[in-house]
Amino acid sequence: MNIPHLSRPCSIYKTQHPSTPQTQTLQNLLPTMTTCFPSFRPSFAPTMWLSLCFLILNAARMGEGGVTSSYVRRKLAQKVTDMPLDSDVFRVPDGYNAPQQVHITQGDHEGRGVIVSWVTMDEPGFSTVMYWREDGLTKKSAKGKYTTYKYHNYASGYIHHVTINNLKYDSKYYYEIGMGHTVRRFWFWTPPAVGPDAPYTFGLIGDLGQSFDSNVTLSHYEQNPAKGKALLFLGDLSYADVYNHDNVRWDSFGRFIERSAAYQAWIWTPGNHEIDFAPELGESQPWKPYTNRYHVPFRASGSIAPFWYSIKRASAYIIVLNSYSAYGKYTPQWHWLSQELPKVNRTETPWLIVTMHTPWYNSNNYHYMEGETMRVMFEQWFVEYKADVVIAGHVHSYERSERVSNIRYNIVNDLCQPIKDNSAPVYITIGDGGNLEGLATNMTEPQPTYSAFREASFGHAIFDIKNRTHAYYSWHRNQDGVAVEADHMWFYNRFWHQVDDSASGQP
Template identity: 40%
Template sequence: MAMRAPSALIVLLLVGAFSSVIPYTRPPPRDTLFIGRADYESPTTPEQVHVSVVGQNQMRISWVTDDPASATVDYGTSSGTYTSSAMANTTSYSYESYQSGQIYDAVIGPLQPSTVYYYRCSGDSSLEFNFTTPPAQFPVNLVIIGDLGQTGWTQTTLQHIAASNYDMLLLPGDLSYADYDEPRWDSYGRLVEPLASQRPWMMTAGNHDVEKKVPPAPFTAYNARWRMPFEQSGSDSNLFYSFNVAGVHVIMLCSYTAFDEDSDQYAWLQNDLQSVDRAATPWVFVLLHAPWYNSNYAHQGEEASVGMKQAMEGLVYQYSVDVVFAGHVHAYERFTRVYNGEADNCGPVYITIGDGGNREGLATDYMDPQPEISLFREASFGHGELDIFNGTTAFWTWHRNDDDESVVADSVWLTTLASNPNCSSS
């Protein structure tokens, strides 16, 4: 992966350091999308294909068919030549009058890092996909985006992400905005398949991922369609888990399941943070949906934010988490390093990035004056990229996407807290 030219980085850094808001005239809203299944496809043709990492050298391939098909994945490092295969697990679910298709997931590997693999899912031997495995060591590029949805803005966001040289996408909740309109989960899977089938997409759930009418259970569709590697991190829930990628430890938390000090999620987080080896993974990131710090009037005072912050902020600070990413608020905001409401050089950087392209629009009403701990905020759609060059240095850029051009509007250099002797990591 090529590094950006130093001169360009300096210019971007200055933009992020000295501007709190870059003036921008937002264009009008765009239509909500629905991507249907193509009429010419057979009921056993794989669709909604996406990949996610499992451990250090495995990948999970997930897909859906209308009718049951042979549940296997064939794969190899040459197009059309498949030297290995794996059996898939199969599930389905019903919701009122809706019946899902057959939902498959197969874990393949061991795989080599930074390698292109070609694969085909059962049901259509002529339909080939490919993905690239993440690197085993630095540098690594992560795309981070929340509240993606299915609108014209979403399409622009996806186009800009596709043009970037990224290794993995992280999504802190609110995927499809189905809101218990179950066919919209299928539409979302088709919309993101061109990207999600080529790079691992790792995520946690948001409030719009909840089935609000029960039965079934609150996260039935999400858990069936977007299975994450929770078992490997000692979690008993698909809603919170962790994994490593190229010297980075990523923790996914859920704002909408129990998080108090007596909860399973709290106990798991404490154990997970205690087990992090900062020599092997000097960077630690947390992703969750409802932001703990937010100077937008949207979503102020919610228990998912206030209660979770009260319960877990101490743990995150004690173990020197580098950045906490959130969604929920449909805008972008970057805070300085913070703990207990005040600037603290040993606290995480807090970034809200709930601006992927949702159908509800932007959260345009910010508090005035801007809090001192809030360094940059803007109500525009966009996506973030984190270039992690080594065990100490990374570069964050926020790309404003809703003008149909990927324009860097905010940026900052980051140094891991593991390299700061004044900050605790245990």
């Protein structure tokens, strides 16, 4: 039998699943089928007709959501294995007191500052950075401070933080740290001047850890021809707490990421594995290793804590939030965000990007609905101010949503489901960096309508801003070639070009 193309709206796609008491019986679907398919004349047995209707109903029901990738990771059941501490990627640099664990991040609000951080293990040395433009002749110096901390039976090295200010936009700078025979040289590019059409490419990685899969993720990001210029890191760095809070794993992680983080800004979002609250070990001060090792320019945006802050970078306005600091009404984070969003000038920075660790729209049974209370507090603001994208980690899988909102939540009136909303952001979950805990493969079924694409694989993503109206997004799984896009989407800016950019709205 050839089923003709639908020529009119068909109520069969609105029919509820046969297992619910409110549904039509399959026998009653015959008039519906003849309405939808005018040339349809069933000439076979009633039992076959009922079976056909059941298959069509199930197909319609299963098609309500987006794509659940059928890709199967090779040796999926194989346990994720951490790299041993004597791996090459953890190698200590040669020389007495050589600087190690070098990383940089943005050092101001506008993109003309850089925070350079590193560790010396034997003695403090000097907290000084020598730097110069590639086309310049004069070396300049910037001075900072060092700190140390103790955690249980661990004593850190000397952790240095130096902020370089008043750099020129869109320029290559070299910088040197260390002393004597152990001076080490690195370089970085400053972003272009803040402006609406400044193109810029961000990498996205979350929940990285220190496994062999983590190394593949970082290598693929480094080799991606899209060439990310700065990395938005979505929380859960070293996973040292998984090793009974052995802070040696904070040191090894710093050496592991140095090959990238010393050359481009990594923009930090805190995750739950940075809390390091362990009263059973005598450690009751949360965030101690993270806040000592990773500085961010939170004061530049009026924040009172390094867990939530904002920066401008090229044509993007990036807001970092903390899923694990209080966010209820009138708390410091709530108060800061309520004042921060009205400051965003979309004629200057059209791309409003929000990062956090715990996702709000997550169709994986792993950490299901953990972000619900934060969503209830802040989602209305993200719709009101037309955020373009919200990026999270935490769930060790990948997922991209449609533009949806659930701000009309009213269970009395049965308004308790997300609906399509072109003023809402796209929600991306990218907690698939490769950490020791492995992949989250247990997804809810059927796939919700808000979920556009989901897959349990390790990988990274690229958010490539072209101009004020368009950005190209791609997700790359570790098992593919570095240029292969397992998922992609053209973003249309919510302020300048608010058209439908959902899967159905893509050209």
